Amino acid sequence: MNRPKSLLTAFTLLLIAGLVTHFSLTLIYCFRDNMPYKANAVADRYMVPCFHQNWKLFAPDVPMYNVELEWRCLAAPHPQPLSGGEGSWTPWQDATYEEGLKESPRVLETVEQGFCTQLSAQLLNNLYRKDSTIIYDRIVGSPAYASALFYVMKYHEQKKLPFNDRMNRQPVAWQIRLRYTFAPQPRSMFDAHEQVVEFPEYYPAPR
Amino acid sequence: MKKYVTQLTHYFISEVHGKRSLVLFGMLVYAWFLLQAVVLFFWHEQLWGADKLFFRHGFPDTFIENFFFQLVYESGRAPVVFALHMVCAFLSMVSFHPAFYRTKNKWSLVFWNTCALGVRLCTWVSGLMLFYAAIEAFDGGMLLMLLMAFYCSFAFVHTANSYLIAVTNAARIACLVQVCVVYLTASLYKLGGTHWIDGSALYYTLHIELFSSNWWQSFTENNYFITQLFTWLGLAYQVLFPLMVWVKRVQKIWLLVGIAFHLFIAVVLGLWGFGLGMMICYVVFWREQKIKDGDL
Numbered sequence: 001m002n003r004p005k006s007l008l009t010a011f012t013l014l015l016i017a018g019l020v021t022h023f024s025l026t027l028i029y030c031f032r033d034n035m036p037y038k039a040n041a042v043a044d045r046y047m048v049p050c051f052h053q054n055w056k057l058f059a060p061d062v063p064m065y066n067v068e069l070e071w072r073c074l075a076a077p078h079p080q081p082l083s084g085g086e087g088s089w090t091p092w093q094d095a096t097y098e099e100g101l102k103e104s105p106r107v108l109e110t111v112e113q114g115f116c117t118q119l120s121a122q123l124l125n126n127l128y129r130k131d132s133t134i135i136y137d138r139i140v141g142s143p144a145y146a147s148a149l150f151y152v153m154k155y156h157e158q159k160k161l162p163f164n165d166r167m168n169r170q171p172v173a174w175q176i177r178l179r180y181t182f183a184p185q186p187r188s189m190f191d192a193h194e195q196v197v198e199f200p201e202y203y204p205a206p207r
Numbered sequence: 208m209k210k211y212v213t214q215l216t217h218y219f220i221s222e223v224h225g226k227r228s229l230v231l232f233g234m235l236v237y238a239w240f241l242l243q244a245v246v247l248f249f250w251h252e253q254l255w256g257a258d259k260l261f262f263r264h265g266f267p268d269t270f271i272e273n274f275f276f277q278l279v280y281e282s283g284r285a286p287v288v289f290a291l292h293m294v295c296a297f298l299s300m301v302s303f304h305p306a307f308y309r310t311k312n313k314w315s316l317v318f319w320n321t322c323a324l325g326v327r328l329c330t331w332v333s334g335l336m337l338f339y340a341a342i343e344a345f346d347g348g349m350l351l352m353l354l355m356a357f358y359c360s361f362a363f364v365h366t367a368n369s370y371l372i373a374v375t376n377a378a379r380i381a382c383l384v385q386v387c388v389v390y391l392t393a394s395l396y397k398l399g400g401t402h403w404i405d406g407s408a409l410y411y412t413l414h415i416e417l418f419s420s421n422w423w424q425s426f427t428e429n430n431y432f433i434t435q436l437f438t439w440l441g442l443a444y445q446v447l448f449p450l451m452v453w454v455k456r457v458q459k460i461w462l463l464v465g466i467a468f469h470l471f472i473a474v475v476l477g478l479w480g481f482g483l484g485m486m487i488c489y490v491v492f493w494r495e496q497k498i499k500d501g502d503l
Binding site for chain 1: 212213215216219220247250253254258259260261262264271272275276335339341342343344345346347350351354357369370373374377380381384385388389392393395396397398399400401402403407408410411412414415416417428431434477481
């Protein structure tokens with residue numbers, strides 16, 4: 001074996017130090033829930049956006065339910081007014097439902113599930129009661145709600161709603177909801193049961 | 208101490224370890240990107256086009272964030288980045304072929320290695336841009352392959368330069384450690400929950416419509432013990448992977464079990480991107496003698 005030159009040795013040691021630093025920061029980032037704030041701040045600065053990673057699919061627990069994002073919209077009575085309250089709501093539909101297709105496209109179904117997860121987290125953390133009334137203000141102000149609403153509005157704007165063509169009307173209000181189907185407990189005699197959480201109606205400003 | 212430093216540096220600079228498996232691994236990583244791009248081509252308008260389906264979030268206003276998140280704001284650049292990504296993924300895949308490096312001219316080698324580094328980094332950067340602009344459409348497979356693409360950028364497999372050999376070995380070690388980090392993180396989080404411990408995790412997973420079918424749902428209800436058994440086996444595999452994969456005696460069988468495990472994830476749960484990505488990562492663990500000369 002040739003004795004490595006000192007410069008090459010220094011370079012190699014630098015590489016090794018780089019590897020150790022990189023994976024130390026990776027581990028801090030991966031286990032950020034259990035790390036001190038200052039360590040997270042340093043790791044975040046290094047890891048986002050170049051080395052972002054998240055390996056927590058189905059961890060620590062698997063959701064005990066199947067969840068679907070559904071939407072409906074309110075068609076304004078023809079020809080005016082364009083403010084809400086009148087007209088008729090469409091039936092609730094799956095967010096990625098497409099006419100003529102047996103199943104929703106996998107890519108869009110993955111997108112929908114991402115929104116469902118974010119909205120479920122919002123329900124868990126930001127839904128509260130005030131004088132026995134359920135308050136959604138934190139949820140409707142969240143990026144998760146905005147993203148889900150934007151998605152259904154955009155997707156179905158592109159797909160052209162049936163009454164758009166027929167009556168040249170634009171929806172004046174939108175509403176989304178999450179439909180949870182809870183899996184039956186293993187070895188239990190009970191069937192799956194459903195629960196629906198409707199978010200407040202959204203009236204966009206008239207164009 | 209000096210002895211250990213010498214041994215360590217010698218390991219890094221003596222030769223490119225796992226050369227053939229690294230070539231195959233690098234080719235497969237970029238082939239994965241190419242395949243993914245072809246699949247997503249039909250959805251590029253909805254995911255990255257002017258009328259894309261994603262709400263534009265705010266991000267920290269720094270140079271690096273502005274650079275990597277630019278497609279979130281500037282969807283007009285998406286077709287160029289998408290095309291660049293596909294072309295660079297193809298060129299990166301080809302860049303591992305030894306034919307380009309069969310020259311004794313030093314400057315030719317420098318040229319080809321620089322080109323290889325350029326197209327591989329370009330695949331990584333464009334992949335990151337596409338990922339952040341449609342983050343909801345991707346699973347862990349894209350994250351894993353992006354990391355591998357970054358490490359593989361520095362895999363100069365066909366080189367005689369000691370510095371580049373050291374960099375290549377570091378890149379290979381990074382790939383190996385990254386796979387262990389995936390298993391370590393996933394398994395430790397799972398150990399902190401209850402579903403994996405009581406064996407109901409697979410049962411509940413197969414009750415999520417996106418990852419299942421009616422047949423699998425009724426199967427898990429009628430064969431709950433088998434479902435529990437596979438949950439525990441899956442957990443044990445993930446917990447033990449970072450240790451067992453280094454044991455020479457069991458490595459081959461361990462990786463074969465892993466291939467079956469990830470085939471299940473790909474075929475049954477429908478997570479093709481992640482399943483294929485993990486199987487590709489196993490190639491880098493394959494020991495040199497397992498791939499015969501002339502296979503590539």
